[in-house]
Amino acid sequence: MTDQDRDRIYQSFAAQSMMQTLGAELITVEDGQVRIAAPILPGSRQQQGFGHAGLTFSIGDSAAGYAALTVLPRGQEVVTAEIKINLLAPARGDRLIATGRVVKPGNRLCVVTSEVHAETDGELTLIAILQGTMVPVPT
């Protein structure tokens, strides 16, 4: 993966205002694997005070989408065709870390998974898993 390839991922991420609203940042970009972290901001909570499923979903989905983008030719973007999330534990802790991975690359469909962990004092708890399909679209 060239610096130029990595740059296009960072540029696309920077253009997602939702990621900024959620305080999310791109922490690693490798071939077929991308990590995004986000704090549980006061404005990202559900009714019990934990992180909203929408927060966990948003970073899990974006990490999976960018993982797909790492394996596509330049001049493409991806959109989510479908994705499913199983929530395993409440989203609480210092921050959430989503790890998206490519399971099956493809020019028409790219199958991806994502895991979301909550980090507390450096310890990770798996709080959600996602499985979905990304579709390449021209930039």
Added chain:
Amino acid sequence: MTDQDRDRIYQSFAAQSMMQTLGAELITVEDGQVRIAAPILPGSRQQQGFGHAGLTFSIGDSAAGYAALTVLPRGQEVVTAEIKINLLAPARGDRLIATGRVVKPGNRLCVVTSEVHAETDGELTLIAILQGTMVPVPT
């Protein structure tokens, strides 16, 4: 559905700071069906300028969760066990409207669906469908 029942839904919704961040509001609460609307705020976008999948998911998931809550005894909350979203069209327009419905109520598991439409000049376009499972938890 009594006013008291409806009130607890509105109170729970008001406690979800994520809904305020997204500018979402609860527009109808009926037995087994709840509607939530949200604009596509400047801070809720993906890289192409459309609404982020996380926005569509968040209101679709919350509408489905509150639909489940309308059919549960008082003193319960619900959490999402799992939910899947198929995205059909870009999220663009004046606002998004999510309609959550109960398909199968239950004390252990409540199966729900949600449809999300984009509204432009009063016309609705279906942009996403969701299918999931809500689980009752004590308040």
Added chain:
Amino acid sequence: MTDQDRDRIYQSFAAQSMMQTLGAELITVEDGQVRIAAPILPGSRQQQGFGHAGLTFSIGDSAAGYAALTVLPRGQEVVTAEIKINLLAPARGDRLIATGRVVKPGNRLCVVTSEVHAETDGELTLIAILQGTMVPVPT
């Protein structure tokens, strides 16, 4: 829908040996909607004696796939890219009836749903819902 269009669905269905193994038959074929019925054969059971989830899935998935095929140009087949099933009640009764419907047609992806009912003495109980994506492929 012409007789010729309907014929290609029946021919494709007849070529699915799995449908014969399960005793399934195509009962209605309309634009965007297909119904398949199957008995709960002695060889289609799970460990408690009810119909196996694989039976419910197989007819639900096939009904959705053929619903997609009704809205595609001739010379195409469809394959399932992904599908999710929520099981609502045990599969028991005289027969199961799956109704597949097209939610969003498309040349690259076709989003579908399916409902499976169990019929007992003419009464229908909803036992499963499915939501998925079909992909057109050349014949």
Added chain:
Amino acid sequence: MTDQDRDRIYQSFAAQSMMQTLGAELITVEDGQVRIAAPILPGSRQQQGFGHAGLTFSIGDSAAGYAALTVLPRGQEVVTAEIKINLLAPARGDRLIATGRVVKPGNRLCVVTSEVHAETDGELTLIAILQGTMVPVPT
């Protein structure tokens, strides 16, 4: 895992007539992981002659269910609440092998995944991934 625990899995599997119809056999049973293999019988095909999605689903779902059962107290069975399958490649080869795993055990809900490989001349190709929820029920 005691021999008695392993026996109850084999007994439950033997009671699933669908598994016999599909020619499936339980090949390994470990704590939190179960493998099921099945040939692509002449009666398990879709219209192009590959294994039907219902075959891949049936063994993937059963492997995941039995993986869940390995981590539950005795006197319980499991049923599938919901499960999603992404199909990655045609089901062709000498046999299919499904590996079910427990991601998150629980008394109310058990989150599971399953991978299905096709084996040809000893080489494995990943053809499907599943992600779902199993629910314990009394025997």
